[in-house]
Amino acid sequence: MSHGLLLTFEITILVLAVFLGFEVISKVPTLLHTPLMSGTNAIHGIVIVGAMLVAGLDHKDTLTTVIGLIAVVLASANVVGGFVVTDRMLEMFKKREKKPEGHG
Amino acid sequence: MSREVTNLLYLITIVTFILALRFLSNPATARRGNQIGAIGMLVAIVVTFAQDSIVSYWEIAVGMVIGGLFGWVAARKVRMTAMPQMVALFNGVGGGAAALIALAEFHNRAPDPGTLKTDISIAIMLSAIIGSISFAGSMVAFAKLQELIRGRPLVYPGQQVVNALLFAGVLAAGIAISAGVERQWLIWALIGGASLFGVLFVLPIGGADMPVVISLLNACTGLAAAATGFELENNVLIVSGMLVGASGTLLTILMGRAMNRSIANVLFGAFGQLAPSVAGAAAGDADGHVRSASAEDIAVMLGYADKVVFVPGYGMAVAQAQHDVRMLADILESRGVEISYAIHPVAGRMPGHMNVLLAEANVPYPQLKEMDEANSEFPRTSVALVIGANDVVNPDARNNAGSPIYGMPILNVDQAQQVVVLKRSMNPGFAGIENPLFLNPKTVMLFGDAKDSIERLAASVKGL
Numbered sequence: 001m002s003h004g005l006l007l008t009f010e011i012t013i014l015v016l017a018v019f020l021g022f023e024v025i026s027k028v029p030t031l032l033h034t035p036l037m038s039g040t041n042a043i044h045g046i047v048i049v050g051a052m053l054v055a056g057l058d059h060k061d062t063l064t065t066v067i068g069l070i071a072v073v074l075a076s077a078n079v080v081g082g083f084v085v086t087d088r089m090l091e092m093f094k095k096r097e098k099k100p101e102g103h104g
Numbered sequence: 105m106s107r108e109v110t111n112l113l114y115l116i117t118i119v120t121f122i123l124a125l126r127f128l129s130n131p132a133t134a135r136r137g138n139q140i141g142a143i144g145m146l147v148a149i150v151v152t153f154a155q156d157s158i159v160s161y162w163e164i165a166v167g168m169v170i171g172g173l174f175g176w177v178a179a180r181k182v183r184m185t186a187m188p189q190m191v192a193l194f195n196g197v198g199g200g201a202a203a204l205i206a207l208a209e210f211h212n213r214a215p216d217p218g219t220l221k222t223d224i225s226i227a228i229m230l231s232a233i234i235g236s237i238s239f240a241g242s243m244v245a246f247a248k249l250q251e252l253i254r255g256r257p258l259v260y261p262g263q264q265v266v267n268a269l270l271f272a273g274v275l276a277a278g279i280a281i282s283a284g285v286e287r288q289w290l291i292w293a294l295i296g297g298a299s300l301f302g303v304l305f306v307l308p309i310g311g312a313d314m315p316v317v318i319s320l321l322n323a324c325t326g327l328a329a330a331a332t333g334f335e336l337e338n339n340v341l342i343v344s345g346m347l348v349g350a351s352g353t354l355l356t357i358l359m360g361r362a363m364n365r366s367i368a369n370v371l372f373g374a375f376g377q378l379a380p381s382v383a384g385a386a387a388g389d390a391d392g393h394v395r396s397a398s399a400e401d402i403a404v405m406l407g408y409a410d411k412v413v414f415v416p417g418y419g420m421a422v423a424q425a426q427h428d429v430r431m432l433a434d435i436l437e438s439r440g441v442e443i444s445y446a447i448h449p450v451a452g453r454m455p456g457h458m459n460v461l462l463a464e465a466n467v468p469y470p471q472l473k474e475m476d477e478a479n480s481e482f483p484r485t486s487v488a489l490v491i492g493a494n495d496v497v498n499p500d501a502r503n504n505a506g507s508p509i510y511g512m513p514i515l516n517v518d519q520a521q522q523v524v525v526l527k528r529s530m531n532p533g534f535a536g537i538e539n540p541l542f543l544n545p546k547t548v549m550l551f552g553d554a555k556d557s558i559e560r561l562a563a564s565v566k567g568l
Contacts, residue, residue, distance in 0.1 A: 003221060006337060007223055010333070010334060010337070010339070010342055013339060013342060013343055014330065014342055014343075014346050017330075017342070017343045017346035017347050017350065018346055018349075018350045019350075020122065020347060020350070021125070021346060021347040021348070021349065021350025021351040021352075021353075021354070022350050022351065022353075022354050024122060024125045024126050024129070024347075024351065025125055025126075025128070025129045025351045025354060025355065026354065027129055028128075028129040028355070028358070029129075029131065030358075030362055030449045030455050030456060030474075031131060031455075031456045031459050032128065032129060032130075032131060032134060032456060033319075033355060033358065033359055033362070033454075033455035033456055034187075034188070034191075034315070034454040034455055034456045034457065034460075035128060035134055035138075035456070036125075036128045036129060036134075036351075036355060037191060037315075037318070037319050037322055037352070037355055038187075038191050039124060039125070039128045039134075039137065039138050039141060040125070040128075040322060040323075040326065040347075040348045040351055040352050040355070041191055041194055041195050041198070041322050041325075041348075042138070042141060042142070042145070042194075043121050043124065043125075043141055043145075043326075043344055043347065043348050044195075044198050044322070044325045044326045044328075044329045044344070044345060044348040045145065045194075045198055046117075046121075046145065046148060046329055046340060046341055046344040046345065047198055047201045047202050047205065047325075047328075047329045047332055047341070047345075048145075048148075048149060048168075048201070049148050049149070049152045049338065049340060049341055050201075050202070050205045050329070050332040050333070050335070050336050050338065050341055051201050051204070051205055052149070052152045052153070052158065052164055053152065053155075053157070053158070053336055053338070054205050054208045054209060054212075054336075055160065055163065055164055055167070055208075056155075056157070056158035056159060056160050056161070056164055057157055057158070057159070057212075058157070058159045061211075061212070063208075063211055064208045064211050064212040065160065065163070067204050067207055067208040067211070068204070068205070068208045069163055069164070069167045070167075070204055071200075071201040071202075071204035071205050071208065072164055072167035072168060072171065072201075073167045073168075073170050073171035073174075074171060074197040074198070074200045074201040074204070075171065075197070075198060075201035076167065076168045076169075076170070076171025076172040076175065077171040077172070077174045077175035077178075077194060077197045078171075078175070078194050078195070078197050078198035078201065079145055079172070079175065080171070080172040080173075080175035080176050080179070081174075081175030081176070081178055081179040081190065081193070081194040081197075082175070082179075082191075082194045082198075083138060083141065083142040083145070084175065084176055084179035084180060085179045085182075085187060085190050085191060085194065086128075086138045087135065087138055087139070088179065088180075088184075088187070089187060089460060090134050090135040090138060091135070
């Protein structure tokens with residue numbers, strides 16, 4: 001595929017993702033604002049894929065690899081920390097649902 | 105593995121992320137949503153590892169263990185009250201990663217001027233700028249929430265001009281790069297300048313607005329990730345990054361709306377530009393004095409009340425007093441007092457903060473009242489018990505047009521017959537604003553740590 005054609009496809013999915021992103025969370029209650037922010041925070045940890053690609057390629061110079069590896073470390077912290085923090089926030093909600101006298 | 109197969113497998117990740125966002129928007133499925141997202145992330149990492157072009161497996165694996173371990177320990181060990189700054193921290197490192205990827209790519213692919221395609225260099229400069237701003241801004245937000253630096257707005261004359269000039273300089277460097285000036289020092293200067301801008305941009309914003317700022321920076325990191333996707337011609341990065349960019353932007357708007365603050369207002373600052381004379385006048389015209397009372401006096405007030413409304417705020421969170429609050433509520437209920445909890449949408453330091461803490465203490469869900477419902481109950485409330493909340497009950501938001509929080513919806517606790525405020529000291533709240541509620545003749549104060557005060561109240565009510 002030519003570079004130009006690839007670019008048009010990339011722009012197409014980018015624009016579709018904008019609409020999808022707006023649509024998919026449009027009905028979130030206030031209660032979930034913080035966990036949702038934390039969850040999206042974990043999802044942008046996907047930069048780890050970019051960091052791996054840059055760090056892992058067969059480079060000619062070490063500076064690129066070193067910078068790439070630092071990016072891998074940072075992105076891993078984003079991924080793991082993001083999902084764990086979100087899970088801890090949401091753990092709290094689960095407790096209440098389990099409680100038998102919930103309507104007392 | 106061929107690029108075609110890789111891209112198809114990345115589609116699994118994209119679908120899980122979309123489902124994760126949808127599930128996270130509903131209390132019943134939120135936790136599962138987060139887990140589905142984590143599985144999608146794992147798929148993306150495994151698929152990336154399986155690419156032929158990756159050679160240095162071990163270095164990457166070690167890097168992942170170091171970063172992952174740090175993230176896991178930090179996220180596990182932190183107390184519930186410190187969650188907001190953790191979100192800021194993890195957002196920051198994500199933005200930093202995006203900026204570093206841009207730096208590495210530029211260093212690797214542009215050894216000689218004119219070798220980069222324009223769209224790639226635009227993507228590189230965008231992810232470098234946005235990622236750096238997100239990194240530096242999040243670190244300042246983290247430091248403010250962690251109280252490593254002052255939470256109050258930091259302002260100096262000409263601040264907006266300095267910021268604007270700096271941003272223009274960064275943008276000029278970015279345009280030069282896109283136009284084909286591929287000098288290595290340019291990208292270093294660009295990242296340095298954008299980081300400085302991130303710091304200067306967040307510094308003047310008051311602590312009370314931090315949730316909105318973190319949400320905005322979160323959306324920025326998403327955009328930086330999407331730009332990284334264009335750099336590396338990688339669809340999972342483009343779609344996932346943009347999903348976060350878009351949903352994060354909407355979430356920022358929703359949060360701002362819950363606080364009745366426009367995003368422009370948060371960023372460019374009514375809080376920052378408040379004239380000291382106006383603040384002085386607001387505090388002065390209430391001309392009363394603060395009354396404090398003993399735990400025993402207040403216990404009598406509570407024990408013989410018809411209806412007590414608890415109004416929790418950050419003070420309850422920081423003292424971890426939610427279990428004691430629940431206990432006091434139980435004792436009062438056994439005496440026939442009607443109990444409810446008034447939850448301001450942004451009480452604490454994050455929307456939903458109070459709900460999480462009270463849910464942890466197993467407070468019955470029907471007793472939690474959202475702002476509008478709570479406000480309709482205050483006129484027939486005997487005692488409103490404010491536990492470490494300040495700005496969200498400040499009547500200046502309703503009455504004083506000169507107040508920086510004027511127009512923010514508040515809990516009208518001053519409409520209750522009596523108001524009890526538990527507070528550590530007379531220091532102004534997080535936003536650094538005086539609160540005339542404390543000078544109201546209906547109000548009595550009980551100074552001390554919230555947990556300690558609640559325990560003393562519970563013991564005294566028991567003894568009645």
